[in-house]
Amino acid sequence: MAETFHDFVVQRSAALSRRAYLLTGDHQLAEDLLQNALARTYRHWRRITDPEAYVRRAMYHQQVTWWRRRRLVERLESEPTEQPGDDHSDTTALRLTLAAALRQLTARQRAVVVLRFYEDLTEAQVAEVLGCSVGTVKRHGYDAIRRLRAIAPDLVDRTTERSAR
Incomplete structure (x- = not known):
């Protein structure tokens, strides 16, 4: 594989981060999930043929592990209040x-x-x-x-x- 791990992380982290956020619903947990998956990927980098699929699978498996270890109570947050002059598309x-x-x-x-x-x-x-x-x-x-x-x-x-x- 010609691509280095560093190049892969630079090119694909934004997309992988969005996926992690969709899985967790929390920015900090998404960052933790992605970092954990990237660490696992780095350890096996030489034998991986499809790194993005490997990272996604690692994220999904890690998320399942988190569910099994601790059942988090989901917290509901109130809707953000709109400020006058805000322009939302x-x-x-x-x-x-x-x-x-x-x-x-x-x-x-x-x-x-x-x-x-x-x-x-x-x-x-x-x-x-x-x-x-x-x-x-x-x-x-x-x-x-x-x-x-x-x-x-x-x-x-x-x-x-x-x-x-």
């Missing part, structure tokens, strides 16, 4: 709404949603990554979508409007 508002809604899902539900719809993996691939059955993935996906619709019904309307444009 539709995209930013949609992202904030989605992020707030994702934070209200369980860690497993959030992982299934991120893997299925952001990473575009099949149910079988998600089950393999998370180390569970396809039925479990389907159940968590169904529960997550149902909960997202209840939490933020305007997301469905807004995403439908955006796709119609």
Whole structure:
């Protein structure tokens, strides 16, 4: 492999950081998750053929390990107050709404949603990554979508409007 570890980190950390945030819903946990995955990747760098896939898998497995070791109580934060003169685009508002809604899902539900719809993996691939059955993935996906619709019904309307444009 011609690419060095340093080059890989410089080129791909922003995208990997976004994935880590989507998995954790917390910036500090996302940084920890990515750093842990990159440390694991560095140890095995010479034998890795697809480094990005290796890092993503390491993040998913580490996230599952964290779920199993400690069941974190999710905290709900109030919506940020808008200041007069703030100019938010539709995209930013949609992202904030989605992020707030994702934070209200369980860690497993959030992982299934991120893997299925952001990473575009099949149910079988998600089950393999998370180390569970396809039925479990389907159940968590169904529960997550149902909960997202209840939490933020305007997301469905807004995403439908955006796709119609």
